[in-house]
Amino acid sequence: MDRFDNSPETALRWYDEGKSAALATVVETWGSAPRRVGAQLVIGGDGRIEGSVSGGCVEGAVIVEALEAIDEKEARLLEFGVSDEDAFAVGLACGGTIRVLVEPIGSVLPEAMLRELVDARAGREPVIYEVNVETGQRALKRDAYPQRVRMDRSGFEEDGKTFVAVHNPPLRLIIVGAVHIAQALVPMARIAGYDPAIIDPRDAFASDSRFPGETILTDWPDEAVAKLGLDVRTAVVLLTHDPKLDDPALESALRAGVFYIGALGSTRTHAKRVARLTEAGFTKAQIDRIHGPIGLDIGAADPSEIAVAILAQMTAVLRGKA
Structure with missing residues (x-):
């Protein structure tokens, strides 16, 4: 619908x-x-x-x-x-x-x-x-x-x-990392029909002034996603660049049936991420569900353009496009 x-x-x-x-x-x-x-x-x-x-x-x-x-x-x-x-x-x-x-x-x-x-x-x-x-x-x-x-x-x-x-239930977007890209992505996602939630234990980032009127959780990411729940109508986007923050939520997302997982970072950063997850016992098939570097390759440069690339990739995955 x-x-x-x-x-x-x-x-x-x-x-x-x-x-x-x-x-x-x-x-x-x-x-x-x-x-x-x-x-x-x-x-x-x-x-x-x-x-x-x-x-x-x-x-x-x-x-x-x-x-x-x-x-x-x-x-x-x-x-x-x-x-x-x-x-x-x-x-x-x-x-x-x-x-x-x-x-x-x-x-x-x-x-x-x-x-x-x-x-x-x-x-x-x-x-x-x-x-x-x-x-x-x-x-x-x-x-x-x-x-x-x-x-x-x-x-x-x-x-x-x-x-x-x-x-289907409403689409949800869980963003780990209340960073500049998230400030652009949240309103775009809301227009596209998503119910967004932002997770970041860092008070300087996760503030109402930066995300007015939005759902913000300052718990540790794995605890926060457990509170929110993960299902087939949920997309998880990881934006912190910090494995201590990204990885707990990433591991929860990989164990759940979320339809999209995207993680910010370069090809080198993603290779290190893959190595950590492999060591943690995740299979290649599970790890291959991660879109990293995140977003469609449209030459995005600034946070707003990266947000467009992320939302476009989420849409493509949701609608079954390669």
Whole structure:
């Protein structure tokens, strides 16, 4: 889903308040669409809405259909052909087709299933919502579709009737080292949808004045990452250049299933890092997960440019690009 879409939480809240609601989910779309497959719009029985399924060209029709679906207690699979002219008006290069699945809460999407989904998301547990658009069979699954979960990619299976919606926890970025690069990287990462946290036991670096409003932990790095927790939606970036600080967090990250590990330093510095980790008992396969020197090679020179290179590499790894 796009970043972290709160539509399921909103739908459940409205339902718990005694208001009817429906979830509209993009299940198929044109290549240059403003919303990805899996994006959601929640529609209240009183006409209120939150979220979106397009750049504005089909929302009105979806709302009308959703209100009718709520009244009739039925799911609807909608298909809209978007003309070149309408597509251009909402910022697209060309027209195409968008398909939207509308599911009223309670009558179609069971309240208990939605509640379980919301609880899993709150507990940072990846969960799959699977629906057969022909039979109407619905299920929540864990430890399923691992490639889709890793890629954060909802969509139809090859049978053309099983839609798989990936509900991942929000992306997190744990930065060890409250240095100049971190000051540039944190706001960039937040714009990209990450929830950042900075770890540095050095008070001169880890200060609110340097990172206003951000989560800062001044514990020793291995203790700090243990508090934060590490999972498949977490990226760990090591920026201190100091093995005493970097290595404890690095070893924790290597033992966990984080999707990205990057470590600042030259090729020589990384070779020394590899030697230390090998001596500590880590395998070559584990060590090869480290991106060091960190960031894509774009010729970055200053801290802001290095931050761009790091975020670009994180994105490439997250999306499965070499």
